[in-house]
Amino acid sequence: xxxxxxxxxxxIAELPEDRKKAMQELRETVKKNLPKGFAETMQYGMxxxxxxxxxxxxxxxxxxxxxxxxxxIASQKNHIxxxxxxxxxxxxxxxxxxxxxxxYGKGKLDMGKxxxxxxxxxxxxxDLLGKLTTKISVDEWIKRYESFLKK
Numbered sequence: 001x002x003x004x005x006x007x008x009x010x011x012i013a014e015l016p017e018d019r020k021k022a023m024q025e026l027r028e029t030v031k032k033n034l035p036k037g038f039a040e041t042m043q044y045g046m047x048x049x050x051x052x053x054x055x056x057x058x059x060x061x062x063x064x065x066x067x068x069x070x071x072x073i074a075s076q077k078n079h080i081x082x083x084x085x086x087x088x089x090x091x092x093x094x095x096x097x098x099x100x101x102x103x104y105g106k107g108k109l110d111m112g113k114x115x116x117x118x119x120x121x122x123x124x125x126x127d128l129l130g131k132l133t134t135k136i137s138v139d140e141w142i143k144r145y146e147s148f149l150k151k
Contacts, residue, residue, distance in 0.1 A: 003042075003045045003046070003074075004045070005042060006042055007042060008027060008040060008041075008042065008047045011042065011046075011047055012024055012027065012047075015075050016075075018121070019075045019080065019121060022080055022118075022121030022124055023047075023073065023075055023080065025124075025126060026073050026080065026082065026124060026126065026129070027047060027073060029126045029129055029130045030049060030071065030073065030129070032130065033130040033131070033133040033134045034049055034071075034133055034134075035133075035134065035136070035137045035138060036137075036138070037138030037139075038070055038138055039052040039067070041067065043067070043069060043072065044069075044072070045074070046073065047073050047074070048069060048070075048071070049070050049071040049072070050066075050067035050068055050069050050070055051067060051068040051070060051138055051141060051142060052067050053067055055142075056068045056142055061149060068141075068142070068145060069085060070084075070136075070141055071083060071084050071086075076117075078119060079110075079119045080117070080121055080124065081115050081116070081117055082115070082129055083114050084114055084116070084132060084133075085114050086132075086135060086136040086144070087114055087116075087132070088113045088114035089144050089145075089148060090136075090144065093132075093135055093136070096135075097128075097132055098111075101125070101128065103128075104125035104128035105123065105125045105128065106120075106122075106123040106125075107120075107123055116129075
């Protein structure tokens, strides 16, 4: 479910009432914990946190006009999603997250490669997602991203 909203505020305003509070809290959690240098924007119909062109002029290799994506949050049809590219690219970070999840999360972890899904907004472990958000700096993300491009 991609939104046509052009700003994060507009995106949240257009959500169903049962999703607004959780998405706003998730957004605030990310913004509070996001390392310096990342920028909030709308990308691919989601609230996204990217490495802006001012820091990484080459942008995303698949579409250089787009800033380098890092993290996104979205209200999908059946869940709220937290997309974290660092988890997808770093086995140690994935291991840390999956080991920590039972200490914070309610229920079974529902996760794809970079997507963590929450069917019940009341079960979102905001503290854990905040800690995850702090784990990779802009410089670390660029270095990791470029190492995968070279492969």
